[in-house]
Amino acid sequence: MRFILSSSKFLNSSNHFIPLSSSSTPKFSPFIAATMSTVSNTHNDVTTTQIKHHPLQVAKRLEKFKTTIFTQMSMLAAKHGAINLGQGFPNFDGPDFVKEAAIQAIRDGKNQYARGYGVPDLNNAIAERFKKDTGLVVDPEKEITVTSGCTEAIAATILGLINPGDEVILFAPFYDSYEATLSMAGAKVKSITLRPPDFAAPIEELKSAISKNTRAIMINTPHNPTGKMFTREELNFIASLCIENDVLVFSDEVYDKLAFDVEHISPASLPGMFERTVTMNSLGKTFSLTGWKIGWAIAPPHLTWGVRQAHSYLTFATSTPMQSATAAALRAPDSYFVELKRDYMAKRAILVEGLEAVGFKVFPSNGTYFVVVDHTPFGHENDVAFCEYLIKEVGVVAIPTSVFYLNPEDGKNLVRFTFCKDEGTLRAAVERLKEKLRK
Incomplete structure (x- = not known):
């Protein structure tokens, strides 16, 4: 039997604890994997348990990367019942x-x-x-x-x-x-x-x-x-x-x-x-x-x-x-790609108009299914703090962009939303933002 010991907040699917702090960009606490082994005590014939602690091991070239921001945000979304406009996967099926x-x-x-x-x-x-x-x-x-x-x-x-x-x-x-x-x-x-x-x-x-x-x-x-x-x-x-x-x-x-x-x-x-x-x-x-x-x-x-x-x-x-x-x-015929673009432009319009109405500074998105906004009108210290607040208090997920820079400070004012969701989901997210997001 194996288990993990840590004082961190929660465990992700890759066995990494994610202590998200509202005062900094993502930091990751070290933790110990504990192996429980059952041995026989020869003095009283009672089975006892010994615990051996083993630090997790990773090559130095990967030490700094730890768990992806997408795993962190998706887990927080599930925990708080938030609408996930963070990770870029559609919530509808392919053709x-x-x-x-x-x-x-x-x-x-x-x-x-x-x-x-x-x-x-x-x-x-x-x-x-x-x-x-x-x-x-x-x-x-x-x-x-x-x-x-x-x-x-x-x-x-x-x-x-x-x-x-x-x-x-x-x-x-x-x-x-x-x-x-x-x-x-x-x-x-x-x-x-x-x-x-x-x-x-x-x-x-x-x-x-x-x-x-x-x-x-x-x-x-x-x-x-x-x-x-x-x-x-x-x-x-x-x-x-x-x-x-x-x-x-x-x-x-x-x-x-x-x-x-x-x-x-x-x-x-x-x-x-x-x-x-x-x-x-x-x-x-x-x-x-x-x-x-x-x-x-x-x-x-x-x-x-x-x-x-x-x-x-x-x-x-x-x-x-x-x-x-x-x-x-x-x-596929050309009509498929024409319709695909038309559908995504309609989704983009729903999200962009909603974000602008709430008070974000929205930057142009000429391609992909992502929109980047400046979150600073809402008064949070950085993008990670804002995204935590957004999930826990508003019920909508965005991705902090600071993790996409060599210097996280360059991205601390920006967060990313995705519109690769059905229109009902996008409208529901916009309504939550309008109802609960406070400047």
């Missing part, structure tokens, strides 16, 4: 035609290991979709690698192409797996901060950050958490810097079909950039099937080699029947 394709694949016996870099039909479908979206013709056999979600595509790209000591530049705020995976690779992380209200890329700052040791720039467009779309001018300048300094681009484009007001531009489509770009995408966001974890990386053969080497020893292969269904999804 029937994709689910039926998965069921049919299972019935057809497509249930054994897939080919390591992808089921041929899916690789072909990815190539078809990429050509339609970007105009680029890629070889499905040599330039596409199917992965277990975009998170694994990111990991395989970083672990396969980054050496210890290489510099990689991120735009903060950034998706939390970027920094953690770069740490696993032994990379040196540099951060360029995107600042409200428009989160424009500070070009001169980026230019000065590039050194002889810079190996890659990581781009997320549309950008989570801000909803920013990198403009053609920004991307052209980044491309010129990369070409001039022989720097790679790792482009996370999982929200490419959720580009609302500005054209989505894939960096690989810019002149001279395909040869130095890994483009990563997935099924989950576009088809509301985040639990399937089907992703892919597109890159020229000389970069694909490294991606596949890492992928082979991370997951080797990805779910076979779900790959078959993903091929069907990517061949």
Whole structure:
């Protein structure tokens, strides 16, 4: 029998205690795993219990990361019955035609290991979709690698192409797996901060950050958490810097079909950039099937080699029947993507109008299904304190953004809401905010 001893507040699903403090950004208390062993006492034949304490162990490269903010906020939401506008997963299901394709694949016996870099039909479908979206013709056999979600595509790209000591530049705020995976690779992380209200890329700052040791720039467009779309001018300048300094681009484009007001531009489509770009995408966001974890990386053969080497020893292969269904999804008619965008724009309007009516300063969201706001009108010390208050007293969940910066102070005034929920849920959350949130 095993149990945990701690004075912390509560235990999460990964056996981490989460003491959220209203006076600081998230801190994590150390705790002890206690093993209870039963032994026989030879003096009186009474069974007694001895307790041995074992500190939890983790490699130094991962010590700082602990439990994700998404786990923390989702657990608090469940505890307090709050409406979860924090973690970015839909509360509605994906399209029937994709689910039926998965069921049919299972019935057809497509249930054994897939080919390591992808089921041929899916690789072909990815190539078809990429050509339609970007105009680029890629070889499905040599330039596409199917992965277990975009998170694994990111990991395989970083672990396969980054050496210890290489510099990689991120735009903060950034998706939390970027920094953690770069740490696993032994990379040196540099951060360029995107600042409200428009989160424009500070070009001169980026230019000065590039050194002889810079190996890659990581781009997320549309950008989570801000909803920013990198403009053609920004991307052209980044491309010129990369070409001039022989720097790679790792482009996370999982929200490419959720580009609302500005054209989505894939960096690989810019002149001279395909040869130095890994483009990563997935099924989950576009088809509301985040639990399937089907992703892919597109890159020229000389970069694909490294991606596949890492992928082979991370997951080797990805779910076979779900790959078959993903091929069907990517061949959906254009009307599906038009309707998807229209539906999300309606959801965005409900949330943005509600947040503005309550008194938040709301920053533009031109893509993704996230909105970032300034919470300071409500008088809380920082984003973590505000999000705790919001959950416990108002009954709505948001995500504090300070965890998405190398310097948490840069994000302490901002929180992120998601609108990937049905309209009823969004309206209910807005009503709670209007009723209970106090300035």
